[in-house]
Amino acid sequence: MKAGLKGIITASVQKAVQAGSVQIPDSGKLPDIIIDRSKKDEFGDFSTNIAMLLAPLTKQPPRRIAEAVAAAASSDDAVEKCEVAGPGFINIFLKKTYWPAALADILKKGADYGKGTSGRGRKVQVEFVSANPTGPLHIGHGRGAAVGDSLANVLAAAGYEVTREFYINDRGRQIDTLGRTAFLRYHELLGRKIDLPEDSYKGDYVKDVARDFILKNGDRYVDSALDDVQKIFSDFAKKELLDRIKKDLMDFRIEFDVWYSEISLYERSLVEKAIEELRQRGFVYEEEGALWLKTTALGDDKDRVLRKAGGDMTYFASDVAYHIEKIHRGFTTVVDVWGADHHGYEGRIRAVFRAMGLDDKMLRIIFIQLVALLRDGAPVPMGKREGEFVTLRQVMDEVGADACRFFFLMRKSDAQLDFDLELAKKQAPENPVYYVQYCHARIKSIFGFAKEKGVAFLEDFDEGILKRLVEKEELDIIKHMAMFEETVEKSALHMEPHRITFYLTELAGLFHPYYSKTRVITDDAEATLARLALCKSVGTVTANGLKLLGINAPDKM
RNA sequence: GCGCCUGUAGCUCAGUGGAUAGAGCAUCGGCCUCCGAAGCCGAGGGUCGGAGGUUCGAAUCCUCUCAGGCGCACCA
Numbered sequence: 001m002k003a004g005l006k007g008i009i010t011a012s013v014q015k016a017v018q019a020g021s022v023q024i025p026d027s028g029k030l031p032d033i034i035i036d037r038s039k040k041d042e043f044g045d046f047s048t049n050i051a052m053l054l055a056p057l058t059k060q061p062p063r064r065i066a067e068a069v070a071a072a073a074s075s076d077d078a079v080e081k082c083e084v085a086g087p088g089f090i091n092i093f094l095k096k097t098y099w100p101a102a103l104a105d106i107l108k109k110g111a112d113y114g115k116g117t118s119g120r121g122r123k124v125q126v127e128f129v130s131a132n133p134t135g136p137l138h139i140g141h142g143r144g145a146a147v148g149d150s151l152a153n154v155l156a157a158a159g160y161e162v163t164r165e166f167y168i169n170d171r172g173r174q175i176d177t178l179g180r181t182a183f184l185r186y187h188e189l190l191g192r193k194i195d196l197p198e199d200s201y202k203g204d205y206v207k208d209v210a211r212d213f214i215l216k217n218g219d220r221y222v223d224s225a226l227d228d229v230q231k232i233f234s235d236f237a238k239k240e241l242l243d244r245i246k247k248d249l250m251d252f253r254i255e256f257d258v259w260y261s262e263i264s265l266y267e268r269s270l271v272e273k274a275i276e277e278l279r280q281r282g283f284v285y286e287e288e289g290a291l292w293l294k295t296t297a298l299g300d301d302k303d304r305v306l307r308k309a310g311g312d313m314t315y316f317a318s319d320v321a322y323h324i325e326k327i328h329r330g331f332t333t334v335v336d337v338w339g340a341d342h343h344g345y346e347g348r349i350r351a352v353f354r355a356m357g358l359d360d361k362m363l364r365i366i367f368i369q370l371v372a373l374l375r376d377g378a379p380v381p382m383g384k385r386e387g388e389f390v391t392l393r394q395v396m397d398e399v400g401a402d403a404c405r406f407f408f409l410m411r412k413s414d415a416q417l418d419f420d421l422e423l424a425k426k427q428a429p430e431n432p433v434y435y436v437q438y439c440h441a442r443i444k445s446i447f448g449f450a451k452e453k454g455v456a457f458l459e460d461f462d463e464g465i466l467k468r469l470v471e472k473e474e475l476d477i478i479k480h481m482a483m484f485e486e487t488v489e490k491s492a493l494h495m496e497p498h499r500i501t502f503y504l505t506e507l508a509g510l511f512h513p514y515y516s517k518t519r520v521i522t523d524d525a526e527a528t529l530a531r532l533a534l535c536k537s538v539g540t541v542t543a544n545g546l547k548l549l550g551i552n553a554p555d556k557m
Numbered sequence: 558g559c560g561c562c563u564g565u566a567g568c569u570c571a572g573u574g575g576a577u578a579g580a581g582c583a584u585c586g587g588c589c590u591c592c593g594a595a596g597c598c599g600a601g602g603g604u605c606g607g608a609g610g611u612u613c614g615a616a617u618c619c620u621c622u623c624a625g626g627c628g629c630a631c632c633a
Binding site for chain 2: 039086088169306360438509513516520
């Protein structure tokens with residue numbers, strides 16, 4: 001419905017321009033029209049500041065522009081009146097007949113309500129989690145997973161064609177270290193005395209891996225030299241740990257379209273090809289035995305090594321090849337979801353896009369800030385090096401996937417997040433998770449009650465009865481629901497899925513008080529049906545929003 | 558030292574240059590004989606870290622500054 005409002009304002013601006021009362025300079029480009037719910041009822045239903053945005057362009061006073069636009073908009077069928085207020089706000093009062101139509105539109109669209117077309121089918125890749133298969137997913141990965149997955153949902157809803165991708169760092173020094181650690185744990189389990197080097201993976205999960213290795217292979221490698229069998233242990237361990245990561249993500253209800261192996265880049269010679277491509281563009285040189293990418297010419301702080309003097313390729317070289325591959329695959333936008341501790345890496349990856357002659361705006365990097373895990377307000381210690389960090393699995397098992405995802409999506413991702421385990425579990429008002437879900441369950445139960453009372457709510461009811469919804473609370477709910485499509489679009493545009501969380505909390509915050517105050521099922525048959533229609537649509541919008549967050553909309557709690 | 562992120566109510570945070578800065582929690586006081594009390598109603602709470610600047614207008618943009626977090630590898 002919001003698109004309709006935007007259309008009214010756009011047309012009105014154009015009318016004012018044609019009439020000569022607003023003069024747009026030759027460039028002729030209108031600023032984006034932004035319409036918001038009015039802050040106060042006396043400011044109408046919706047407001048726009050378009051006149052104030054046009055003022056500097058047209059060099060005309062904002063109030064005069066506003067008056068011209070408001071006059072044009074007043075003649076629109078849906079508009080009751082338009083007022084100019086303050087420095088140049090246009091306050092739009094819509095006709096009462098607009099709201100039944102808006103509500104009917106939501107009911108008609110159902111599960112599709114909220115879907116938009118602003119993405120125009122453009123291809124977007126969202127790469128997220130991409131945790132090394134050297135250990136379990138920790139809580140920070142979980143936040144990245146929730147944000148990445150929800151962002152992908154939101155982009156898809158806004159009309160983009162989305163690919164979800166997990167990049168697997170399945171080669172390099174950390175994998176070698178993993179293999180060596182597994183090798184040592186293997187010996188330990190077979191009764192040998194071992195000495196675990198400082199840079200080993202110290203978590204018990206490597207013992208689990210070694211135990212499984214024994215089940216499959218027995219003690220046949222116990223007398224082998226590490227160098228001879230390291231690859232066997234590395235391969236075994238990384239596969240097992242990746243399987244666990246996949247299992248964790250599946251239980252967190254996250255599915256990837258593509259699992260992209262770093263090794264596969266080498267198998268297809270894509271790393272060499274990428275370097276060759278960059279060499280031809282003049283950004284590759286050799287110095288002190290190493291091969292360098294001249295990223296300083298592309299906005300980075302210092303040049304970066306692609307191939308070490310010892311001959312090994314760096315992790316960066318793979319990543320260069322991977323991102324060039326993303327470009328060749330035809331994505332118009334590439335989204336990388338990274339832990340905030342990787343922000344030092346941003347410059348060199350942007351440089352790759354610039355080196356390829358592309359606008360690096362096509363790369364969007366979402367940084368996921370730290371999660372501070374609390375229990376009853378007291379911090380839960382973390383620290384991967386010691387091998388005693390809190391895993392996603394532990395938290396998910398303790399508080400449930402729904403609460404977990406909701407907490408991760410309660411804040412914008414570049415703000416630190418306090419996650420209180422006890423709070424997330426509490427079935428009490430101070431837990432924000434259930435407020436929204438309860439809204440959905442409550443509505444389902446209203447329909448259960450209606451059925452008991454023999455009140456039938458049919459899909460093809462007479463829309464005329466919706467004009468019985470005249471209470472302020474009822475209209476406020478409809479107005480908020482009318483903003484859902486806009487919210488999804490803004491969420492996609494800014495790549496901020498947490499906006500959906502806030503939107504749903506607000507919707508529930510309108511519904512619960514309404515429910516307490518107003519009886520839905522009464523002797524008045526028409527009013528009952530109209531209110532059931534309202535309830536139905538709130539349930540629909542809540543379910544649609546929760547789906548974008550990857551959270552269940554329960555019928556019962 | 559350089560770079561990035563964050564400073565908004567007691568706490569945790571919303572707030573694409575616009576109107577008198579908003580929620581939730583916590584605190585205090587009320588509400589279950591009636592569609593789910595995981596809910597509702599009411600009250601108090603603010604130098605938007607600080608200082609300049611840009612402008613009709615700044616929590617929002619720019620500069621400086623203070624505080625916290627993170628990063629500055631031929632590691633990944």
